[in-house]
Amino acid sequence: MSKESQEKNQNFIDVYEGNIPKRIPISIDVDGAASIEYAGMNLITAQYSADKMIEAMEFTNGLFDTDLVVGFSARLPSFYKMLGANNYVMGGDGFMQHPDVHGIEPEDYDALISDPVKVCWEKVLPKFYDELAKPAPENMIALMKMQMSKDLIMGKIGPASKRIAGKYGKVTEKFKVKRTRAPFDLLADTFRSFTGISSDIRRYPAKVLDACEALFPLALKLGMPTTEPAKKTRVGISLHMAPYMREKDFEKFWWPTFKRMVEKIVDSGYGVSMFCEEDWMRYLDYLYELPAGCEMQFEHGDPEFVKSKIGDKHIIQGLFPLALLRYGTIPEVEDKAKEYMDILAPGGNYIFGIDKSILRASDLKIENLQALIKCVKEYGTY
Numbered sequence: 001m002s003k004e005s006q007e008k009n010q011n012f013i014d015v016y017e018g019n020i021p022k023r024i025p026i027s028i029d030v031d032g033a034a035s036i037e038y039a040g041m042n043l044i045t046a047q048y049s050a051d052k053m054i055e056a057m058e059f060t061n062g063l064f065d066t067d068l069v070v071g072f073s074a075r076l077p078s079f080y081k082m083l084g085a086n087n088y089v090m091g092g093d094g095f096m097q098h099p100d101v102h103g104i105e106p107e108d109y110d111a112l113i114s115d116p117v118k119v120c121w122e123k124v125l126p127k128f129y130d131e132l133a134k135p136a137p138e139n140m141i142a143l144m145k146m147q148m149s150k151d152l153i154m155g156k157i158g159p160a161s162k163r164i165a166g167k168y169g170k171v172t173e174k175f176k177v178k179r180t181r182a183p184f185d186l187l188a189d190t191f192r193s194f195t196g197i198s199s200d201i202r203r204y205p206a207k208v209l210d211a212c213e214a215l216f217p218l219a220l221k222l223g224m225p226t227t228e229p230a231k232k233t234r235v236g237i238s239l240h241m242a243p244y245m246r247e248k249d250f251e252k253f254w255w256p257t258f259k260r261m262v263e264k265i266v267d268s269g270y271g272v273s274m275f276c277e278e279d280w281m282r283y284l285d286y287l288y289e290l291p292a293g294c295e296m297q298f299e300h301g302d303p304e305f306v307k308s309k310i311g312d313k314h315i316i317q318g319l320f321p322l323a324l325l326r327y328g329t330i331p332e333v334e335d336k337a338k339e340y341m342d343i344l345a346p347g348g349n350y351i352f353g354i355d356k357s358i359l360r361a362s363d364l365k366i367e368n369l370q371a372l373i374k375c376v377k378e379y380g381t382y
Contacts, residue, residue: 004169008067012175012351015315016232016271018293020348024341024380026373027297027317027353028066032073033095035060037361043094048078050156061164063366065373069161069170076153082146084130095360102193103127106200109207112191113214124190176236176273180223183215183257184208185240197241201249212257220261229269231293236273237262243278255286266291273297276318284309299355303343316344317353320372325354325364330371337375345380352376 001009007022014021030038032053036046039056046052057071064070075096080088091097103124104112112119126133131142161172181189187208188197200208223235242254262272273295280287281301287294288310297318298306306316320340324333337352344350358364 002166002169005165005171008169009171011067012171013232015348015351016175016234016293016295018231018348020382022382024345024350024352024376024382026067026376027351028064028068028070028369028373029357030060030064030066030070031357031359032056032071032075034358034361034363035071038063038366044090047076047094047096050153053153054156054160057160057164061168061170064369065168065377067171069165069168069172072157072161076150078149078153079146082149083132083142085128086130087128100193100195101128102196103191106196106204109204109211113207113210116214116218119191175232175234177225177227177233178223179236179238180219180261182237182239182241182254183212183219183261184254185238186215186219187211188241194241194244198244201245201253205253208253212253216257216261219257220264223261223265224268225270231269231271234271234273234295235265236275238275238277239280240277242283243280247282250283251286259286259290262290262294266293271295273317275299281305288313290314295351297353303340307344311344311347311349313349315349315351317351318355319344320352320354322354322356322358322363325368325372326362328368330368333368333372334375337372338379341376341380345382348382352380 008025011021011023011025015025032047033043035056036043036053039059041052041056046056053072057069060071061069073096075088077090077096080096086099087101088096088098104119108119108123111123126139129142132139134142164170165172180186184197188194191211192200197208223237225233225235227233239258242250245254265272271293272290275297276287277299279300280298284306287296292313293315295315295317296310298316299318301319303316303319306319310316320337324336328336341350341352356363358369
């Protein structure tokens, strides 16, 4: 690891371990689709080639002086096509989309509560993936082909990421070693869909609660790292359903199993990094109750309010508006970045980030993101 990479790496570690870094670390993600578009490639075809994706990553990491290596997405169409996927499909422009599909019907709740893993194998996976609905050995052959393809592609992407990190003095995103979902979100997103779960909490409240409890061990196992315990080793959790729920429903159905899961992960010696989708401002008091040192990336909110509510205990990330990078001028971007740093950086517990991932090249002006990164590196020193 180069000296520049080591310094950037240490900035993240300092924040995760509760220390003040030399400079505010920058966590800005550029999706693989945007990377391919920045490199001037055809999104529909380039996603099927590991070499093309690596070429795009090389270009994008040279274009933007980010702290982390950017430009790759694991949502590759080849994986899903081999399995006949219905839950991830390619749109007409090549971007991978996630339809609002559901894995089980209300009458399947009892089976889910009794044995979630069995229901996944026998009901959900065959419904999401046409090839897995076929009888053995056809289903297993399709799964093996997909895994071999994945191993082949990732066998190229991994070394390429390290090489790119060394070339540009960056950090490979090794902090988030595992990802999971809140038990309620797992139930909603995988088993019942947004519309299904919204109805279920009124029609079958007891079954929803029992299902969250049944899914708790599975969600915890999905997220629990197997490496040496360390606060810098993060479990990534994207939080979905809570902002769309009434607070009394959130408190009853969503919060208890999620809080317990975070406590279990932290008690095991690891850290948690969560993406708080949509507006979480009415739930900041709940988030404050979580074990100290959780990283929280916010999509919406007033930075002063967020800082005052959780800044002494948790790591704040996000909030900077992606829209400004698309429609603003360089001076406007720089002024807003300094304003956010003045509010959020004092005392530490801050990683600079934007409110949304950069999914497409059209999401921003290249010169604006370049100016933003430069501004944070120059202004964001302690």
